[in-house]
Amino acid sequence: MAGAVVNGACIDQAGMSLALRLTTRAELGDAELEELKHLLMGVYGFRQVTTEVTCKAPSSQAAAAGSRPAASVPAAPSGSKGEKQAAGKVLMGKPIRIQPVPMKILDLKMGNATVAGKVFAFECRETRRPGMWRLSFDMTDYTNSVTVQKNLTEKEAQGLESAIKPGMWLCVQGKMEPTWDGKDIQLNPYHIQLAEHTERQDTAPEKRVELHLHTKMSNMDALTDTKEVVQQAIRWGHPAIAITDHGVAQSFPDAWHAAGDKIKILYGVEGYFVNNIDDRVVVHGPQDCSLDGEFVCFDIETTGLKVDREAITEIGAVVLKNGEITDRFQTFVNPNRRLTPEIVGLTGITDAMLADAPQLKEALTSFLEFVGDRPLAAHNAEFDISFIRAGCQKVGLPFDPTYVDSLILAQNLLPELHKYKLDIVAEHLDLPAFNHHRASDDAAMVAYMLIPFFEKMERELGIHRLQEINGEMLKLRPQGSKTSRFPKHIIILAKNKLGLKHLYQLISASNLKYFKRVPTIPKSELIAHREGLIIGSACEAGELFKAVVDHKDWDELKRIASFYDYLEIQPLCNNAFMLRNGEARSEEDLREFNRIIVRLGEELGKPVCATGDVHFREPEDEVYRHILLASKKFPDANEPLPIYFKTTQEMLEEFQYLGEEKAYEVVVTNTRLVADQIETFELLPAELFPPRLENSEEDLNRLVWEKVHRLYGEDPPQLIVDRLNVELGGILGKYDVVYMSAQKLVQRSNECGYLVGSRGSVGSSLVAYMSGITEVNSLPPHYRCPKCKNSEFILDGSYGCGADMPDKVCPVCGTQYVKDGFDIPFETFLGFGGGKVPDIDLNFSGEYQARAHRHAIEMFGETQVFRAGTIGTLAEKTAYGFVKKYLEENGIVACRAEENRLTLGCVGVRRTTGQHPGGLVVVPDDKDMEDFCPVQHPADADDSDTITTHFEYHSMEANILKLDMLGHDDPTMVRMMQDLTGVDPHEIPLDDPDTMSIFISSKVLGYENDPILGPTGAVAIPEFNTRFTRQMLIDTQPKDFNTLVRLSGFSHGTDVWMGNARELILSGTASVLETVGCRDDIMLYLISKGMDPKMSFKIMEKVRKGKVKKGGFDEGWEEAMMEHDVPDWYIESLAKIGYLFPKAHAVAYVMMAFRIAWYKVHEPLAFYATFFSVRAKAFDAEYCCAGMDAVKRKIKEIENNKDATAVEQNLLTTLEVCYEFYLRGFHFDTINIYKSDATKFVVTEKGLLPPFVTVHGLGEAAAIDTVEKRKGKEFISIEEFAMCCNKLSKTHIEQLKALGAFAGMADTSQITLF
Secondary structure, eight states: OTTOEEEEEEEETTTTEEEEEEEESSOOOHHHHHHHHHHHHHHHOOSEEEEEEEEOSOHHHHHHHHHSOOOOOOOOOSOOOSOOOOTTOEEESSOOOSOOOOGGGOOGGGOEEEEEEEEEEEEEEEOSSTTEEEEEEEEEOSSOEEEEEEEEEHHHHHHHHTTOOTTOEEEEEEEEEEOTTSSSEEEEEEEEEEOOOOOOOOOOSSOOOBOOBOOTTSTTTOOOOHHHHHHHHHHHTOSEEEEEEESOOTTHHHHHHHHTTSSEEEEEEEEEEEOTTTTTOSEESSOOOBTTSEEEEEEEEESSSOTTTOOEEEEEEEEEETTEEEEEEEEEOOOSSOOOHHHHHHHOOOHHHHTTOOOHHHHHHHHHHHHTTSOEEETTHHHHHHHHHHHHHHHTOOOOOOEEEHHHHHHHHOTTOSOOOHHHHHHHTTOOOOOTTOHHHHHHHHHHHHHHHHHHIIIIIOOOBGGGHHHHHHHHSOOGGGOOOOOEEEEEEEOSHHHHHHHHHHHHHHHHTSEESEEEEEHHHHHHTOTTEEEEOOSTTBHHHHHHHTTOOHHHHHHHHTTOSBEEEOOGGGGTHHHHHTSOSSHHHHHHHHHHHHHHHHHHTOOEEEOOOBOBSSGGGHHHHHHHHHHTTOTTTTSOOOOBOOOHHHHHHHTGGGOHHHHHIIIIIHHHHHHHTSOOOOSSOSSOBOOOOTTHHHHHHHHHHHHHHHHHOSSOOHHHHHHHHHHHHHHTTTTHHHHHHHHHHHHHHHHTTOOOEEETTGGGOHHHHHTTSOSOOOSOSEEEOTTTOOEEEOOSSSOSSGGGSOOOBOTTTOOBOEEEOOOOOTHHHHOTTSOSOOOOEEEEETTTHHHHHHHHHHHHOGGGEEEEEEEEEOOHHHHHHHHHHHHHHTTOOOOHHHHHHHHHHHTTOEEEEEEEEEEEEEOOTTSOGGGTOOEEOGGGOTTOSOOEESSOGGGGTTTBEEEEEEEEHHHHHHHHHHHHHOOOGGGSOTTOHHHHHTTTOOGGGTOOSBTTTBSOOOTTOTTSOSHHHHHHHHHHOOOSHHHHHHHHHHHHSBSSIIIIIHHHHHTTSSOGGGSOOBHHHHHHHHHHTTOOHHHHHHHHHHHHTTHHHHHOOOTTHHHHHHHTTOOHHHHHHHHHOSBOBOHHHHHHHHHHHHHHHHHHHHSHHHHHHHIIIIIOTTOOHHHHTSOHHHHHHHHHHHHTOTTOOHHHHHHHHHHHHHHHHHHTTOEEOOOOTTTOOSSSOEEETTEEEOOGGGSTTOOHHHHHHHHHHHTTOOOSBHHHHHHHSTTSOHHHHHHHHHTTTTTTOBSOSOOOOO
């Protein structure tokens, strides 16, 4: 339609029809003409449109035109990430030649529609119908959003899946259709092509620097994505950018990584600042005199609180001398306006009383004559002095007094009070009653108040003269969390590494010592840590701007401003709320506030910098902040506040009222000046700083070789020696402390009788096995003789792990061989050449975890060990709730795509902080935690004893030792089963055929193909207990340990099983062991195909993190795999993977699961007693102990309930195990008030005795108390039992009664005589 000319039109107003004649440059097809008609009908309300179209271009030219890129899409709001895309490139269908319409007008009546916008959500997946795929993506033009959806063949889907990504701008033409449920509309596309889009550019020759920017880490307040805004500043050519979140530094790591060496990051914080030194001094002015001298105590009444718009109505004063009032002064002042009813009610002063009162000049002249050269005193003197000063300026009278503020005196001398209004202080001091809010009475009361204050200062502090007061008052000022002052904002930037450490120390102190609603930084702490810091005056909530708005006198403003290194001003829109709340009367007032700060900067020689106080990146992101503020119940949440990241030109335009030269100075010159004062430095060092353990290097080396010789003899196979030499070469002197820390913790746990399961890839390390950290032996499958130490390694790939090899006796000495080895490459743990920092994760028993943590603290010292911090951000589900409420409160009807856009826009904003359930971070004893990051209490809990890292702990794992010590049920279960049976879990064979069989069939358990439990016997076995994993067992029929390991990898990976390995296995394309289950499989397989080991490692690393799925293989990788005969299906499988589990982790989990399964087969009652005691959190005796039929009914009931709660889902798992328990011929005994344990099931003859906690709602504390109190007692009645065990409620007693626990026992102890 570009260049089309309207030749004529005829409108029938009565029939609302339009006849249109057009000339176009290109031929229009029927679909385009139909869309044009619908557009005209939709926009203008015509009922009928007819068109007569003439094409002027020859058909050959028209055809050529059809192949040109589409007509330019109108400039949409910004937001692209800057990737260049070939506008007009067709992704599906044909080129689009019709101008897009705004999405806000889309409806079903339009039929065909063309839209252009940004893709923000994309999915392309196979449906349940084989071969059919569904393309679905949401896009927005910021007037609204729309879902584009179409069913495709597999070939079509593959082409579009890699071509469309979130962040792209597309033009789509298609048909408007209702969604499947008829509740929304969507666009079924005919044609899709890339759309032209240009993001905002900063074209200024010299760029500004943003010194005030908030990211998503500013708690529920800002939406700027750290990485995106840093990259945008790089694209714009900005030399630097500051990160200044509210009270936190949690965006620093992301900013550092995003910046690289392309831009300077100014690390800072917008602190919550309390001036606990000189914000409200007692004595203002230089005049000095004895406390026995003369003071004029005064008070004023006014028409209101604003000094720039209200007037004085009364002045009262008294002279205080030697503790006595010697003279009085009182005058009304004519305000030349009517008083409001509120003021009349408050002061008792009426218009009649002021009608003949002196004018302002006369009244002030009289007052100043009364004062003479004596110092003044007032309660909250800033208020009274400001009105007198403003009045004197107005009428041309000089006024430069020295004055005392009795309010500050009261706060410092009477710390036991919480409020310090004049009447409250007077009552506390037992002063006579007075007529509050009348100037003369209030003035006298100030004098009466000063008498005991002066006496106290002379008696207790040795103060005798006026100018001695301030110095002594500093010692009395409340420091930190006890203060009731409302904090103001301040910008603190780190100039260098020392400054960064000082900044971290301030953040730590603000959280640990001075937290009150927010992490507060007292001025005293800031001064103590000021070296290496640059201090800015912040926004309208800063100390300086507040003083300007409060019309403080020039000297006071200079005093305040002199503390700062640079002064800030911001665009008028940032402070527009002052117009709404009355702090400013016009935009001119807002300009004047900024001009005052500019004049202060000029007079003090301090740079004045224009900052944006950025809270989101693009103008259209503002709605997300409205949603956040609405969720916090802000009344002005919907008021416009465009605090987005502005270009240099946009900022220059904001400050044009200062004049072109001054605007340039504050926007560009001074911001760059501040940035230039800041050094470029690394946020975190490149190396690891482990703590020190004495002789760790020697001890590790000794432990490893001792175990090698113990298992493999004095002359171990060269294969072992070579591998250990490689591993130890990368570990000793570098990571030996990491290994020895874990070794000592594991050893202590084992000594206490608890196994430790290793997690993650630590089992890939042979050193970890030989030092006792993990049970996973990463060597290739092999036999070894426990007697003569002979060994045989199987290196032909015929077995995946030693457990699957046939039994064999040692040919040398005839002893039964031990089978070992799981064939895991070391590189998965430390990379090639030991390039990765080791991450040793351990699963301790939940019962032992707290003791393990205490042992770590004993090992390294209490001051060096911290809990690993986490950051809780706004989740999609919660954000969706906020969006729905916002739309509802504002009467907005939005389509699902728009709801999705608004939700995604809010996701990721920081809500709270927490602690990792098992993570500890250890700092070496020659370092402080603040050499790496600040510390804090989790979730801002200032009453907590726990101290966590301020950064999310993953951001520092390459720099300081992290011990991941989770509490886990499996070691607890193994310990309990060992205690019950006497069977050592280490002695359980991993090739026990009966145990192996339950992963295929339940026959060995005494039942087969149960309709509820299915064909396998894997119920209640860790790793294989869920219905998802049990179906995996059915699909794969595992017959060996290696296959179980592969299945563990399938279940823990993302996009590894469903839509990938499962289809390959079921279709017969590949066997279970040929598909990819764990990350190590890739590297081992590619090396076996003859590929370069380093390339194989790199492919594995990129696939396992989902990077290939997102961005494809690196150049040359696919070709290299094809050259080495890697099958196409294998390459395609790799490209689908989102995350891969480490094989060592899978082996550790399956080893533990197999042991537990062994107990299930061979020691069933011990197994069930343990399972129900440790894992069955939802065991409820009412259902579980009622017999098989009752359990069966409850299972069906929960399965048929689509809205089953999480508690019911947990109960379902427990009920399945109960059902199997009954199925195997076992039973639950009735709870016995004398024999039942508090928390554990007791094994009886062919059954189990449930503990007290299985009673619904009966907690562990009450159960333990009951067991303790019943000791040695015989109860004759239920009443007696209830009185004795008094932590049980009446409901608990009734439930115990219903469960038969009191069978045959009388209700009461009373004897009936009749």
